[in-house]
Amino acid sequence: xxxxxxxxxxxxxxxxxxxxxxxxxxxxxxxxxxxxxxxxxxxxxxxxxxxxxxxxxxxxxxxxxxxxxxxxxxxxxxxxxxxxxxxxxxxxxxxxxxxxxxxxxxxxxxxxxxxxxxxxxxxxxxxxxxxxxxxxxxxxxxxxxxxxxxxxxxxxxxxxxxxxxxxxxxxxxxxxxxxxxxxxxxxxxxxxxxxxxxxxxxxxxxxxxxxxxxxxxxxxxxxxxxxxxxxxxxxxxxxxxxxxxxxxxxxxxxxxxxxxxxxxxxxxxxxxxxxxxxxxxxxxxxxxxxxxxxxxxxxxxxxxxxxxxxxxxxxxxxxxxxxxxxxxxxxxxxxxxxxxxxxxxxxxxxxxxxxxxxxxxxxxxxxxxxxxxxxxxxxxxxxxxxxxxxxxxxxxxxxxxxxxxxxxxxxxxxxxxxxxxxxxxxxxxxxxxxxxxxxxxxxxxxxxx
Amino acid sequence: xxxxxxxxxxxxxxxxxxxxxxxxxxxxxxxxxxxxxxxxxxxxxxxxxxxxxxxxxxxxxxxxxxxxxxxxxxxxxxxxxxxxxxxxxxxxxxxxxxxxxxxxxxxxxxxxxxxxxxxxxxxxxxxxxxxxxxxxxxxxxxxxxxxxxxxxxxxxxxxxxxxxxxxxxxxxxxxxxxxxxxxxxxxx
Numbered sequence: 355x356x357x358x359x360x361x362x363x364x365x366x367x368x369x370x371x372x373x374x375x376x377x378x379x380x381x382x383x384x385x386x387x388x389x390x391x392x393x394x395x396x397x398x399x400x401x402x403x404x405x406x407x408x409x410x411x412x413x414x415x416x417x418x419x420x421x422x423x424x425x426x427x428x429x430x431x432x433x434x435x436x437x438x439x440x441x442x443x444x445x446x447x448x449x450x451x452x453x454x455x456x457x458x459x460x461x462x463x464x465x466x467x468x469x470x471x472x473x474x475x476x477x478x479x480x481x482x483x484x485x486x487x488x489x490x491x492x493x494x495x496x497x498x499x500x501x502x503x504x505x506x507x508x509x510x511x512x513x514x515x516x517x518x519x520x521x522x523x524x525x526x527x528x529x530x531x532x533x534x535x536x537x538x539x540x541x542x543x544x545x546x547x548x549x550x551x552x553x554x555x556x557x558x559x560x561x562x563x564x565x566x567x568x569x570x571x572x573x574x575x576x577x578x579x580x581x582x583x584x585x586x587x588x589x590x591x592x593x594x595x596x597x598x599x600x601x602x603x604x605x606x607x608x609x610x611x612x613x614x615x616x617x618x619x620x621x622x623x624x625x626x627x628x629x630x631x632x633x634x635x636x637x638x639x640x641x642x643x644x645x646x647x648x649x650x651x652x653x654x655x656x657x658x659x660x661x662x663x664x665x666x667x668x669x670x671x672x673x674x675x676x677x678x679x680x681x682x683x684x685x686x687x688x689x690x691x692x693x694x695x696x697x698x699x700x701x702x703x704x705x706x707x708x709x710x711x712x713x714x715x716x717x718x719x720x721x722x723x724x725x726x727x728x729x730x731x732x733x734x735x736x737x738x739x740x741x742x743x744x745x746x747x748x749x750x751x752x753x754x755x756x757x758x759x760x761x762x763x764x765x766x767x768x769x770x771x772x773x774x775x776x777x778x779x780x781x782x783x784x785x786x787x788x789x790x791x792x793x794x795x796x797x798x799x800x801x802x803x
Numbered sequence: 804x805x806x807x808x809x810x811x812x813x814x815x816x817x818x819x820x821x822x823x824x825x826x827x828x829x830x831x832x833x834x835x836x837x838x839x840x841x842x843x844x845x846x847x848x849x850x851x852x853x854x855x856x857x858x859x860x861x862x863x864x865x866x867x868x869x870x871x872x873x874x875x876x877x878x879x880x881x882x883x884x885x886x887x888x889x890x891x892x893x894x895x896x897x898x899x900x901x902x903x904x905x906x907x908x909x910x911x912x913x914x915x916x917x918x919x920x921x922x923x924x925x926x927x928x929x930x931x932x933x934x935x936x937x938x939x940x941x942x943x944x945x946x947x948x949x950x951x952x953x954x955x956x957x958x959x960x961x962x963x964x965x966x967x968x969x970x971x972x973x974x975x976x977x978x979x980x981x982x983x984x985x986x987x988x989x990x991x
Contacts, residue, residue, distance in 0.1 A: 400956055406813075408887050483810070483890040490889045645887055647815060649853060650844040657957065715960040719967050726975070752982075755919065756974050759912045763967060766908045772900040778963060 398710035459487035528555025534625030556602030713777035720785025
């Protein structure tokens, strides 16, 4: 009996310590300020800093040169830098008036969303102002945000052209998929941008790799025909081919072979960003960044505060109900319940779970589930003449069948590539794990007679 | 206002000196004639603030500029205010990321329930769960429509809460029914 009481006191002290650590924190002195030893809660962009970029349809103009026959030409200047005879120049809008349509605005928005998805962004919103086609993208203020934003303004026009004639040989329409790949060899890891072409592209690639090869004339002069690989009219590289490519996949090396993991991940990132541009259709419109602002906390965020207060009110009602109905046993169960909240909050902190509004819902689900479980145990104790061990065993068996759908939901959600959903999944998962641990360690000991 | 997915206007104010939130709130509420305004800090310093309102006119922007100039004794108002419209976040864009996860989990959960509670009747258990989920979500959406609540940050999380709670309650009910049937069979 004495041993049991001592154990109960010990458990209450442990719960108290966990709650203090979890609710108040552990601080150490560092350079005249108190610093928390515990990892901070990681909040999603809707609850924390966010980067908001507004992109507008470009109003820039380009000087276009026409030859005597009225064809567009790149080579309009003579040796002295003057316009050749019969040639004319004209200022033309980058985005022609007839291109400024709702359809093209929508298309641009869709392409930007796909690019973000391909680049691995897991938390973003893309909103469009309907009349001027202005697009606002909101992202978490992370280190990747700069790369994501830079990639949004590209048109994404990918072309393989004849270096001499500027004839377009292959463009985005022939691309099936593009991705970053890497292979590890003796001298380190090499990163490639892999471009897989569709049926038409595969055929064209075979033709190109047959035609654009190293060659020389009878006098030994280099007559190699080369291709230029361009992205948004900027040359990525000029090359020729060593062998005929019948695979329909082209690999461009990004950077050099390396054993430095930081360098390799940088190359992979670079290749992924390029792949996101090439995989998708090019935008019909040229966009430019108008505003790029980091927004920090929302001042007086009543909705989040409201949800948290409501949850706390319901927890208090639950606690009062348990104490009123089950008296001392109810009090002990409440102590275990509070310990559960402490353990859940700590596990979320230590496992770096990103907390989104959906994650807060995960907390509510976890609190409801544990309340139902504790209430079930207390009811069984008061109505059945069984030991706590037997009751707990029965409760866990029943709980396992009931909680299994929640576990399925939490695991499925955890592996989803969308922060809001994975946040809910992870919080629910740790909620279930904490439920098992705290009820075995705390509830069983505290309710044992 | 926070998390409102309707079309809004962002008014970014760059004071160049530390602002007082109460002053800003008083000025904004007076100028825009509403309390439905959201305020957000820009960067870490309290010198820039974003005021988010549903709609603004050029006159209101001018009045805001004048009042800020007067309150904060600003010499120039050239770069004081930048405004831009943030388009609405379409319903289908809000729902899109949730569709696949919900389809996958519903299929697995329904398969589990069908196997585990087959004694209660295969069609009955599946249909009851699916019907409850559909009715609960329809009721929730109807409530949003009737009360004219704006679609926002919490719309989908609450919808997920309903989905999970309905699944949990239905499973508890099935488990109790199954235990009852098993107990009756044992008694026989």
